[in-house]
Amino acid sequence: MMERKNRYLKATSSLSKAIGAIVWKDLAAELRSRELLSAMLVFALLVILIFNFALELDAQARRVATAGILWATFAFAGTLGLNRSMAVEKDRGCLDGLLLAPVDRSAIYFGKSISNLAFMLIIEAIVLPVYSVLYNTNLFHPGLILVILLGSVGYVAVGTLLSSMAVQTRTRDVLLPILLFPVVIPILIAAVKASSGFLQGLTFTDVMPYINLLIVYDVIVTAVSYMVFDYVVEE
Amino acid sequence: MIVTKKLVKRFGLKTVLRGLDLEVQAGEFVALLGPNGAGKTTFLRILASLSSPTLGEVIVAGYRLPRQASAVRHNLGVVSHMPLLYGDLTAEENLRFYGRLYGIREAGQRITEVLELVGLESRRRDLVRTFSRGMQQRLAIGRAILHDPDVLLFDEPHTGLDQDACDMLDRLLRKVAGEGRTVVMTSHDLARVEELASRFDVLSRGIICASSSRKDLGRKNLLDFYRQALEN
Amino acid sequence: MKPQPIALKVLNVVTAILFLVALGMVFLYAPLEATMNYVQKIFYFHIANAWVGMLGFVAAAVAGVIYLVKHDLKWDIIELAAVEISLVFFFIAIVTGSIWARPSWGTYWTWEPRLTTAAILELVYFAYLLLRQGIDDPDRRARFSAVYTLIGAISVPITFVSIRLFRTIHPVVIGTNSSAAQGGFDMTSKMLVTMFFALFTFSVIFITLFWHRIRLGQLAHHLEELKLEE
Numbered sequence: 001m002m003e004r005k006n007r008y009l010k011a012t013s014s015l016s017k018a019i020g021a022i023v024w025k026d027l028a029a030e031l032r033s034r035e036l037l038s039a040m041l042v043f044a045l046l047v048i049l050i051f052n053f054a055l056e057l058d059a060q061a062r063r064v065a066t067a068g069i070l071w072a073t074f075a076f077a078g079t080l081g082l083n084r085s086m087a088v089e090k091d092r093g094c095l096d097g098l099l100l101a102p103v104d105r106s107a108i109y110f111g112k113s114i115s116n117l118a119f120m121l122i123i124e125a126i127v128l129p130v131y132s133v134l135y136n137t138n139l140f141h142p143g144l145i146l147v148i149l150l151g152s153v154g155y156v157a158v159g160t161l162l163s164s165m166a167v168q169t170r171t172r173d174v175l176l177p178i179l180l181f182p183v184v185i186p187i188l189i190a191a192v193k194a195s196s197g198f199l200q201g202l203t204f205t206d207v208m209p210y211i212n213l214l215i216v217y218d219v220i221v222t223a224v225s226y227m228v229f230d231y232v233v234e235e
Numbered sequence: 236m237i238v239t240k241k242l243v244k245r246f247g248l249k250t251v252l253r254g255l256d257l258e259v260q261a262g263e264f265v266a267l268l269g270p271n272g273a274g275k276t277t278f279l280r281i282l283a284s285l286s287s288p289t290l291g292e293v294i295v296a297g298y299r300l301p302r303q304a305s306a307v308r309h310n311l312g313v314v315s316h317m318p319l320l321y322g323d324l325t326a327e328e329n330l331r332f333y334g335r336l337y338g339i340r341e342a343g344q345r346i347t348e349v350l351e352l353v354g355l356e357s358r359r360r361d362l363v364r365t366f367s368r369g370m371q372q373r374l375a376i377g378r379a380i381l382h383d384p385d386v387l388l389f390d391e392p393h394t395g396l397d398q399d400a401c402d403m404l405d406r407l408l409r410k411v412a413g414e415g416r417t418v419v420m421t422s423h424d425l426a427r428v429e430e431l432a433s434r435f436d437v438l439s440r441g442i443i444c445a446s447s448s449r450k451d452l453g454r455k456n457l458l459d460f461y462r463q464a465l466e467n
Numbered sequence: 468m469k470p471q472p473i474a475l476k477v478l479n480v481v482t483a484i485l486f487l488v489a490l491g492m493v494f495l496y497a498p499l500e501a502t503m504n505y506v507q508k509i510f511y512f513h514i515a516n517a518w519v520g521m522l523g524f525v526a527a528a529v530a531g532v533i534y535l536v537k538h539d540l541k542w543d544i545i546e547l548a549a550v551e552i553s554l555v556f557f558f559i560a561i562v563t564g565s566i567w568a569r570p571s572w573g574t575y576w577t578w579e580p581r582l583t584t585a586a587i588l589e590l591v592y593f594a595y596l597l598l599r600q601g602i603d604d605p606d607r608r609a610r611f612s613a614v615y616t617l618i619g620a621i622s623v624p625i626t627f628v629s630i631r632l633f634r635t636i637h638p639v640v641i642g643t644n645s646s647a648a649q650g651g652f653d654m655t656s657k658m659l660v661t662m663f664f665a666l667f668t669f670s671v672i673f674i675t676l677f678w679h680r681i682r683l684g685q686l687a688h689h690l691e692e693l694k695l696e697e
Contacts, residue, residue: 014338021335029323032362093317097378099285101336102308158618165611169601178597179615182590183622189629209632217625224621228614231535235286235607247540247605248691 018103022111044077067195082163109229143198150214151191161225236417242291253441266432275421312379316394322364337382369400389420437464489668497661515669516560523553528620531613543609544684580630
C-alpha cells in the first residue's frame with residue numbers, strides 16, 4: 001500500500017473564493033455563448049412591443065404606465081434568465097459537480113444569485129435606454145436606478161431558490177413563474193410605486209416608505225432563502 | 236478506506252439498499268456489478284456524499300457521512316456518466332473553475348499536468364462542447380483527479396463510448412488507479428472490468444450478495460461468477 | 468382499515484351540534500342590523516371562514532418548519548392538510564365577502580388589502596399544489612413543499628402590508644363608534660356573542676376537518692405501503 005500525499009490541497013477552500021469562482025464561471029460561459037442574454041433581451045423587447053399595442057396609450061397615460069410596463073417586462077424576462085441559468089447546471093449534471101466540491105452550499109446559492117443578478121441588471125441596463133428612445137421619455141433618474149437595483153436583488157434572491165427547486169421537478173420551466181410571481185408581489189408593488197413616484201418628480205422622502213419596504217423584503221427574503229437553500233439541494 | 240455497515244436507503248416507501256455491508260481497503264480497485272435497478276448508482280451517490288443514508292454507517296476516507304461530508308469531499312473524485320463539465324468553457328477553464336472550488340495550490344501547473352495525463356493538452360483552449368464524448372470523459376477524469384484524491388468513484392464510465400474510446404479510457408483508468416488510489420467502479424461491461432479491477436462485488440436486491448478478489452476468481456469466468464451470484 | 472378513534476367520532480357529533488347552534492344564534496339570537504338586515508348575517512360566517520383560513524395558514528407554516536427539522540413525513544401530511552383546508556376556507560370567505568359586498572359597496576370585488584392578499588394567498592396555495600404534483604420522490608416533495616410554505620408564509624404578510632400602503636375600504640368592525648364609518652357597523656353585545664360563538668364553532672370545525680384530512684393522508688400512505696408489499 002502506497003502512502004499518498006495530497007500535494008495540492010489548501011486546508012479549506014474559502015467561501016468567497018468559491019462564490020467568486022461560480023460567478024466568474026457563469027459570466028465567462030455566458031459571454032461566450034450569449035444564449036441567455038440574447039433570449040432575455042429579445043423577450044423583453046417583445047414584451048414592451050406587445051404592451052405598446054395592447055395598451056395604446058397617449059403620451060399622458062404612458063407617463064403613468066411606464067413604471068408598470070417596465071416592471072412587468074423585467075418580471076417576465078427575469079424568469080427566462082433564472083430558468084436557463086439553473087437548467088445549465090441540471091442538464092449536464094453540473095449541479096452534482098458543484099455539490100461534490102468541498103464548499104458550503106451557500107456558496108452555490110450566492111454564486112448563482114449574483115450571476116443571475118448580473119444578467120438581470122445587464123438586461124435592465126439595455127431596456128431602459130431603448131424604452132427611453134422608443135417612447136421619448138427620460139428614464140435616467142438616480143432614484144429609478146436605485147429602485148431597479150433593490151427590486152432586482154429581491155427578485156433574484158427568491159428566484160434563485162425557487163428556480164433551484166423548479167429545475168428538479170417534472171414541470172420545470174412552467175413551474176417557476178407560478179411559484180415566483182405570487183411571492184414577489186411586494187417587490188412589484190413597491191418598485192412600481194417608487195419608480196412611478198420618481199418618474200413623476202416626487203422627492204425621496206415621499207417615496208421612502210416604498211424604498212423601505214423593498215429593503216425589508218430584500219433582507220428577509222435573502223436571509224430565509226440562504227437558510228433553506230441546503231434543503232433544496234441536499235438529498 | 237471505505238466502510239459501510241448495514242446501509243439502508245429508502246425513497247419514501249421504496250427500499251433500495253437493504254443493510255449493505257462493504258469494506259474496501261486502500262489501494263483496492265473494486266468493480267461493483269449488478270443488474271439495472273439494483274441500487275448501484277444510489278449506493279455510489281451515497282458514497283459520493285450526494286445522497287444521505289436512511290440508516291446505517293458510512294465511512295469514506297476516514298470520515299463519517301453525512302456529518303463530515305465536507306472533509307470527505309476534499310479527498311474524493313467522481314466520474315459519472317454525465318460529463319459534469321461546462322460546454323461553453325474551454326477544457327482549461329473547466330479545470331481552473333474546479334481548481335478554485337477545491338482550493339488547489341499552483342493551479343496552472345497542476346492543470347497542465349492533468350491535461351497531459353489525460354492526453355488533452357493540445358485541446359486545452361477548445362470549448363468542451365466541441366469535444367467527442369470520449370474526450371469529455373477523459374477530461375472528466377482529469378477533473379476528478381485534479382485535487383489528487385485518495386478515493387475515486389466511477390459510475391459506468393464506458394457508457395456511450397466506442398471501442399477506441401473505451402480502450403483509451405481503460406489505459407487512463409489503469410494509470411490513474413495505479414497511483415495507489417482506492418477505486419470503486421460500477422459497470423455493465425464485464426469483459427473490460429475483468430481486466431481492470433482487483434476485486435469484484437455483486438450488488439443485487441439491495442445487498443452485496445457476492446464478492447471475490449481477482450486471485451480467488453482464478454480460472455473461473457467472471458460472467459459465470461456473476462450469473463451464479465445472481466441466482467442465489 | 469383503522470376505524471375512527473372514539474374522540475374523533477365524538478368530535479364529529481359535537482361539531483355538528485355546535486354548527487346547528489351557531490346557525491340558530493345567527494338567525495334567531497343575533498338582532499337584525501339596522502341598515503343591512505339579513506345580508507349582514509353572512510358576516511358571521513365570513514369572519515369565521517377567514518379565521519379558519521388563518522389557522523390553516525399558520526398550521527401549514529409551522530408544520531413545514533417542523534418537517535425540515537425532523538424529516539418525519541407525518542408533518543408533510545399535516546402541512547398538506549392545513550394548506551388544503553386553508554385554501555377552501557379562504558375561498559369561501561372570499562365568496563361570502565363578495566356576497567356581502569355587492570349590496571354594501573356596490574361591487575363584488577375591490578382591490579383592497581385584505582381581499583387582494585387573500586386572492587394572492589390562494590394563488591400561492593395553487594402553486595404549492597402544482598409544485599407537489601411535479602415531484603415523485605416523497606422526501607424531495609416534502610422538502611420542497613416545506614420550503615415553499617415557508618417562503619409563502621413570509622411573503623404573504625409582507626404583501627398585505629404593501630397593499631395597505633394604499634387606502635382601504637374594508638370595514639373596520641370592532642372598535643369603531645360610528646356605524647356609518649365606511650360600511651362598518653356597530654356591534655351590539657348580542658352580535659359580539661354570536662360572532663365569538665361562530666368563531667369558536669368554526670375553530671372546532673377546523674380541528675375536525677383537519678383531523679379527518681390527516682387521517683385520510685395517513686390511510687393513503689398506508690395504502691401505498693400495502694401496495695408495495697405485494
